[in-house]
Amino acid sequence: MTQERPFDLLNRSVGQQVLIRLKNNMSVRGKVTSFDAHMNLVLENAEELEDGELKTKLGTILLRGGNIIFVSPV
Amino acid sequence: MTQERPFDLLNRSVGQQVLIRLKNNMSVRGKVTSFDAHMNLVLENAEELEDGELKTKLGTILLRGGNIIFVSPV
Amino acid sequence: MTQERPFDLLNRSVGQQVLIRLKNNMSVRGKVTSFDAHMNLVLENAEELEDGELKTKLGTILLRGGNIIFVSPV
Amino acid sequence: MTQERPFDLLNRSVGQQVLIRLKNNMSVRGKVTSFDAHMNLVLENAEELEDGELKTKLGTILLRGGNIIFVSPV
Amino acid sequence: MTQERPFDLLNRSVGQQVLIRLKNNMSVRGKVTSFDAHMNLVLENAEELEDGELKTKLGTILLRGGNIIFVSPV
Amino acid sequence: MTQERPFDLLNRSVGQQVLIRLKNNMSVRGKVTSFDAHMNLVLENAEELEDGELKTKLGTILLRGGNIIFVSPV
Amino acid sequence: MTQERPFDLLNRSVGQQVLIRLKNNMSVRGKVTSFDAHMNLVLENAEELEDGELKTKLGTILLRGGNIIFVSPV
Incomplete structure (x- = not known):
């Protein structure tokens, strides 16, 4: 394990725009x-x-996490 | 983690209209x-x-949560 | 969370007709x-x-719950 | 919850014929x-x-339960 | 529940030939x-x-159990 | 079990380029x-x-692990 | 249960070549x-x-186990 954790990226994304790719090939931005x-x-x-x-x-x-492939800060 | 939590949106949606996108491409409103x-x-x-x-x-x-992609207040 | 819970609907449905939509696009009534x-x-x-x-x-x-999209009292 | 439980149906089915519908569209009787x-x-x-x-x-x-849509006594 | 359990069939199958149907439509014998x-x-x-x-x-x-539909002694 | 564990490879990959194959046939490098x-x-x-x-x-x-088939150091 | 366990096969495979069939029909050797x-x-x-x-x-x-159908020593 590393000091930095993946969810830290989400934490820093609060209040920020992200682009999200979903398993059904949808992309969502918000x-x-x-x-x-x-x-x-x-x-x-x-x-x-x-x-x-x-x-x-x-x-x-409200997006269910199980549908997500990746989340990317814009 | 944040102070505000995703399920707070559901809590505020009780008694309100929502639009729900499902994994099988169905959309449901109610x-x-x-x-x-x-x-x-x-x-x-x-x-x-x-x-x-x-x-x-x-x-x-009664909609099973596992089918949901997202819930959106209308 | 709310006082009323989703499974209360099932509880009130015992002895009643329901319509059930399944993930494989089947619908079942009983x-x-x-x-x-x-x-x-x-x-x-x-x-x-x-x-x-x-x-x-x-x-x-006997229907396995994991196949259900929604249950609706008729 | 009800007094009667879904698995009671299986219990009463031991020694009896059932018809089973599977997720892959197979039906099995035995x-x-x-x-x-x-x-x-x-x-x-x-x-x-x-x-x-x-x-x-x-x-x-030996049929894995996870493949089952429904079990029906014949 | 019954006295006899499904895994008893596997236990009696050790050292014996079985036919296995998998979710991807493969069949395996061994x-x-x-x-x-x-x-x-x-x-x-x-x-x-x-x-x-x-x-x-x-x-x-070594076959992962999650892929199995059924196991049958030959 | 072995002394060396699969996640040790991820640990050594921090700060390094990897190629990742995903279940939806996407490949990602980073x-x-x-x-x-x-x-x-x-x-x-x-x-x-x-x-x-x-x-x-x-x-x-931020890539969800459940989508991964394999991770390979480049 | 048997004395011998399926993971014993993996244990004996460390340092050896195996052929792996994956759910997406890929085969991998290594x-x-x-x-x-x-x-x-x-x-x-x-x-x-x-x-x-x-x-x-x-x-x-690093291959995620959930993708595996079977592992076979070569």
Whole structure:
């Protein structure tokens, strides 16, 4: 194990924009307002993207962590 | 971890309309009446949507949390 | 968490007809006689439906909860 | 919770014929000789069915519970 | 629960030939030399079958239990 | 069990480039900055590869371990 | 349970060549240097095979156990 832990990245992402790739090939972008140990996340002003372009405005969403491939600070 | 937690969003959604995206590509809209730690939810006046349009009226449903991608207050 | 819990809906459904949507796109209708914490259910006079029409009479079935998307009182 | 529990149906099925629908769309029929808490089952004179017709005689099988959609006494 | 348990079948299968159906539609035949509580199995002289015919000789294999649909003594 | 453990490889990979194959057929390359017991990993300067060629620059990502097939030091 | 246990095969495979079949139909060959209770394995000089022929040299890999169908000493 390392001193730095993966969830530290989520912690630093609170209040920041992230891009999230999901298992069903959806991509979602939004501002993290909270997360938990299952990687469940609340995003504000979330947007569904397709080929990097805005597809649907989703508003505030509670995203289940089990659907996530990766989370990336924008 | 943050002070605010993802499930706080569900707590504030009780008695409110939410839109839920499921893993099988279904979307469901309805009023939350209860939820638990597995994100199992009871929705009243639930409706199945297709391309944002009403497809089927489902009435009251107990939805298993494991099928959820995201929950969004409407 | 709320006072009312999702499994209360199952409790009130014992002896009642429910419609169940499964992950494999099957729909099943029947009278609940028992359930457990995994959402395993016994249904009496269960029927498999296709497009809302009776496809097969299944009789009494023990349905594994893990296959369920939602349960709806009829 | 109810007094009667779903696994009571399995208990009463020992020594009886059951029909089992599996997640891979297989159906299996046979006489239950034992089961456990994971719904693992041993069936005697098990037969694989296709469209309700005998496809293959399987003899005695230990079936993993995780593959089951439902179990139905015949 | 019954006196006899499903894993008793595995216990009696040690040193015997079994036929195993897997979730990916593979069938494997071989002699059981050991198993554990996850239904992980070691088979000797294992053979992959296709339509009941020998496809590939696999030799000794450690098979993960999670892939199994059923195990049948030959 | 062996003295050397698989996670020792991750430990030695901190600060190093790795190539990761994911279940959805994506390949990702980047420098490991942290990991945890679920094989969740943070990668810096991560790149999505297709047929070994750069497809998309991802920047810093938190990758969920459950998506991984293998991790390979480059 | 048996005296001999399935993981004993892995233990004897340390320092030896194994062939591994994965759920995504990949086959991997390499020398085991370590493993753990989840069947996570480190392989040296790992090679991806297609129809038994070398497709890609992978070098050293940490393979997640959950992807494995079977492991076979070569």
